[in-house]
Amino acid sequence: MTAVPQERKLVTAIPGPKSQELQARRLDAVAGGVGSVLPVFTKRLDGGILEDVDGNRLIDFGSGIAVTSVGGSAEAVVRRATAQLADFTHTCFMVTPYEGYVEVCEALAELTPGDHAKKSALFNSGAEAVENAVKIARAHTKRQAVVVFDHGYHGRTNLTMALTAKNMPYKHGFGPFAPEVYRVPVAYGYRWPTGAENCGPEAAAQAIDQITKQIGAENVAAIIIEPVLGEGGFIEPAKGFLPAIVKFANDNGIVFVADEIQSGFCRTGQWFACEDEGIVPDLITTAKGIAGGLPLAAVTGRAEIMDAAHAGGLGGTYGGNPVACAGALGSIETMKELDLNAKAKEIESVMKARLSAMQEKYEIIGDIRGRGAMIAIELVKDPASKTPNPEAAAALAKACHAEGVIVLTCGTYGNVLRFLPPLVIGEDLLNEGLDVIEAAFATL
Known part of the structure; x- marks a missing residue:
């Protein structure tokens, strides 16, 4: 090379x-x-x-x-992926597993916020990770509703299009969309009517009020947000907004999902953007920066929530492909080393x-x-x-x-x-x- x-x-x-x-x-x-x-x-x-x-x-x-x-x-990504290619390209982890998948899950448990017991499941793309986070949250809570935010982006599959705020080009002409998805305000400081300094608490109060009145907290399986909203315009929710939403989720048995697909893996100067306000999500979705350009994604979270889905309920033919796992280990090695x-x-x-x-x-x-x-x-x-x-x-x-x-x-x-x-x-x-x-x- x-x-x-x-x-x-x-x-x-x-x-x-x-x-x-x-x-x-x-x-x-x-x-x-x-x-x-x-x-x-x-x-x-x-x-x-x-x-x-x-x-x-x-x-x-x-x-x-x-x-x-x-x-x-990157040298470590190429080196590890090349070595894996020479050994085998695929077996399907659901047929005969391999060490690389386990190693990536161990690395994710170490790197993601919180010192609780964690488990992961690996997939191919960010949209798949988000979709599986919803499946896991619904299995765990036995509830159906999913709450997302203005300006949010979560993917291009049917469910993740429903979760995504922007019509063009992501949703236009592709409906009908998955039901039981509800959108609430986000703390967009630059455009908040009463100014950025009031935005965090006011937006959180509005969002919580809408959830309580329009859906009922007891019906919500998951609240999903990007800690820095990507496609929506790199919006950093005003200070105080995320902690208030997390507290509401915790108080009401709702699974809080941090979508760190664009903001994760050192992108914001921390391993994950949610660390900025000390947020410890129940589930965290990752993709993009995880594997140095090879297709890989993950859902990582509290072991008891991750284990809620029945055996065989999660997976996919290519999920956690061995070459992509090798790339991820090379990518993480590079991030730590440099x-x-x-x-x-x-x-x-x-x-x-x-x-x-x-x-x-x-x-x-x-x-x-x-x-x-x-x-x-x-x-x-x-x-x-x-x-x-x-x-x-x-x-x-x-x-x-x-x-x-x-x-x-x-x-x-x-x-x-x-x-x-x-x-x-x-x-x-x-x-x-x-x-x-x-x-x-x-x-x-």
């Missing part, structure tokens, strides 16, 4: 001729419903750089949506300082938020009205892409630029990427 030089380099327009050729083939062969942010076809991915088929090297501020946190070809929590905090301090300076110059930056290497800016028409500005977000993303920096948009209103650089990115590349973003603001 040859390392990709860690420097931005443009040798063609973006996308280049070979990417355009592949895009023409893709349009003939791949379903139109599968979109791409940028039709640049990847050849190699390493550290903070993506090299495309035309030889362009782009700075990666996306990490495959928070997946390649340890880089796209102290990627500390690295995420360094990324935060660089990004927030640079973005704050930009905010002083460009008033369309309404809010800067996030933690660690999960940072976003919300763009508005003007700071007084806070009217969302999705056109500016799209234009900025396009300008960055043309200059060889991969950035993503998100947010319920499509007006948020989000930054998810690999945790192993060099500080020079980080600053160079921010230079490109600043230049894009200047031209806008």
Whole structure:
């Protein structure tokens, strides 16, 4: 494996001729419903750089949506997955088990918050993990209702589409959706009517009031929330909100599920984002950053809750595939060895300082938020009205892409630029990427 030089380099327009050729083939062969942010076809991915088929090297501020946190070809991930490939690719854990699956579950028990006895079950994707968390919570509580939040995103399967707040592109035209799903307000400080300082307690009171009146706490199996809401716009619930919701869940025998699929595994400068306010979830769902780019997901939680499902009730042919498990162990090894929590905090301090300076110059930056290497800016028409500005977000993303920096948009209103650089990115590349973003603001 040859390392990709860690420097931005443009040798063609973006996308280049070979990417355009592949895009023409893709349009003939791949379903139109599968979109791409940028039709640049990847050849190699390493550290903070993506090299495309035309030889362009782009700075990666996306990490495959928070997946390649340890880089796209991390040594320990490649080494362990390669060794596993040579031994066997699959047996199905439900037929004949293997040690790697057990090792990943042991690592999750060690890393996730709380010192209670924990167990895990492994799956393929974040949506599968969330769906199985609901199954487990329902089996444990013998209740049916599931509570989720405004701006939340939980996946693209039928149940997880029902759990997801945003219609377009995730839900539009795909109903009817699974029943017994209820949505309540979240503490979105920047847009809270009475201001960010009142937001946490007020939003919690509103949410609890709605649950109590409209559903009945005694009917709720699970409350599911992302400790930092990802697709909804990297919203950090205002302080005090999550602890109040957790207390309500605990007081009423409701399973509290932290969806850490995007925010987990050092992304926010802690192993899991819920640790920030000392939250100990009953169940925690993980995927994305867990296995260095190999498909793996997990539900981890209190042993007595995890054991509520009957034998044979959980599983799936590929769940906890041995090669993906090897990748996860390599990814966790890398995170510990390089102290990627500390690295995420360094990324935060660089990004927030640079973005704050930009905010002083460009008033369309309404809010800067996030933690660690999960940072976003919300763009508005003007700071007084806070009217969302999705056109500016799209234009900025396009300008960055043309200059060889991969950035993503998100947010319920499509007006948020989000930054998810690999945790192993060099500080020079980080600053160079921010230079490109600043230049894009200047031209806008």
